[in-house]
Amino acid sequence: MIDSLRAAHQHCQSLQDALGHFREHGLRQIADWGGRLATVLPVGGRLLAAGNGGSAAQAQHLTAELVGRYQHERPAYSAIALHAETSSVTAIANDYGFEELYARQVAAHGRPGDVLILLSTSGRSPNLLAAADTGRAAGLQVWAMTGPRPNPLAARADECLSIRSGSTATVQEAHLVALHLLCEAFDAVTASPPPAPAGVTAPPRPTAARPRRPA
Template identity: 40%
Template sequence: MTVAQPLYNLYPFLEGKTRSSDVLDQSLLDSVLQKAAESREVQKKYFERYGATLVAAARALAQVYRNGGRLLAMGNGGSSCDAAHIAIEFIHPIGVGKPSLEAINLSLDSTAITAISNDFGFDQVFARQLLANGREGDAIIGLSTSGNSKNVLGGFAQAKKMGMVTIALVGGKGGKMATSPDVDYCLIVENTSIHRVQESHLPTYHILWDLVHTILAG
């Protein structure tokens, strides 16, 4: 078996050989630059396609806050970390003079999550929390790199029943969330790499935060 040169430089053991550290370092550096370029290109295409959707979602969220509503966030795994990041951005703004805006991370409470999972199933962890924490006129952001996370879909379904604004940040082809009647705004990072999807989600909610404050200050 002959291994392609870039792959061989990174994994010479595939041919039972070794490579010098200087060659390996150069291959790793090439990999860094390639991945950074891929990430930039994915984000460029994503924001060109979904920029208007992001602005519309920001206007809807700003109106939620004007009406006394709040933002809730949900996600699994790495997306649960994004949910936490979203909540703290709104609760504790880093910009001077920007007001704190109420936000709740539904992925945070391990006691609630494990109790609901034990009694009702993991698919219900967000929907059941919304029964207690959600209100008509609130907004919720759900993150799923596949767009198919059952508990996030369940959360959106419950949120829609309660009269909440729903925003989905997803990847791939959007999964079920792309066509769900329970999702008002769906932003799809059209890429199969979970890393590229998550790298695009982060600036999405940073920009959303900034747009909301800009709209509220207008």
């Protein structure tokens, strides 16, 4: 019992330390990403997201928030978690190898100006490195979320948010916080109505949004 409590305290301290560093050094970057994503998706662009294991689940969490909603009602936006298409995933892995799992899908679905977000605690997964190379060659904006630098994915992405922790669990937990903040920043921009032309009165906005139901 004492050992398990000690481990729990250490886990919480690790997360607190990582979030403290993220709060000091990563919040501006996440807000910037949310704002820039809000210039891509509403005009027909697309977000592609990928990861392995727990990071794959987080990639799908992000795309669900964009296709569905985060907190308030808004239009649905195009976002695809690349691991979730099981027939394509198994066919590509079988025919081309696991390293090409995401790169081939990026080549199929990505268009210049789209955003590709790659999540990796280590920053060393070969399939994500290949996806980053393919995305950049195809003109996508490639953003990575990783553990500590230096790592190969941070070097190959256009931009990277790195979490300073040696614990895989802590990195994933901090990534989830970052993804929620990304959604908040995205919603803050897309919720703002465009300016009305001169002499035209903009219609009133709804006074209340339908609350999000708990998962």
